[in-house]
Amino acid sequence: MDTRRSIGKMVSVIHRYGHSYFDNEFSQLDIGHGPRNFLAAIYRREGMSQDELSENLQMDKTTTARAVKRLLETGYITRKRDQKDRRSYHIYLTEKGKELAPRIWETRARWTKVLSQGFTENEQELIYKFLSRAASNAAEFRKKGFVIEEEEE
Numbered sequence: 252m253d254t255r256r257s258i259g260k261m262v263s264v265i266h267r268y269g270h271s272y273f274d275n276e277f278s279q280l281d282i283g284h285g286p287r288n289f290l291a292a293i294y295r296r297e298g299m300s301q302d303e304l305s306e307n308l309q310m311d312k313t314t315t316a317r318a319v320k321r322l323l324e325t326g327y328i329t330r331k332r333d334q335k336d337r338r339s340y341h342i343y344l345t346e347k348g349k350e351l352a353p354r355i356w357e358t359r360a361r362w363t364k365v366l367s368q369g370f371t372e373n374e375q376e377l378i379y380k381f382l383s384r385a386a387s388n389a390a391e392f393r394k395k396g397f398v399i400e401e402e403e404e
Contacts, residue, residue: 258385269362276358281325287355289318290327294352298341
């Protein structure tokens with residue numbers, strides 16, 4: 252593989268431009284990019300716990316707690332204590348959250364359409380599969396403490 256070509260760099264470029272696009276689309280809101288992602292996930296599965304939300308988005312619990320706090324403060328979500336496990340909370344959208352969440356998904360769909368221009372459906376499916384595999388590789392690498400195992404010759 253040509254070491255001058257970096258998959259990470261290309262993913263980073265797409266990520267940065269995507270942030271700019273989303274920040275432009277939602278500039279009038281009182282929440283930033285991170286909490287918007289959490290809001291979109293809650294929209295897809297209301298009633299999940301904070302731990303489930305962390306797992307769903309592959310985020311650490313501290314990041315999730317900060318995003319949930321921000322969404323609570325700005326009135327996009329509510330939390331209800333679990334009846335069986337009093338330490339756990341389930342998260343629900345408020346009317347304000349229910350109004351915004353579909354717009355986030357629509358904006359994501361437009362961004363995906365921009366990124367997919369010029370690709371056949373088959374190519375789009377391949378890109379998704381390859382990026383999913385790369386994301387899984389990154390997650391495994393993180394689980395192993397970011398330690399690179401020596402390759403046998």
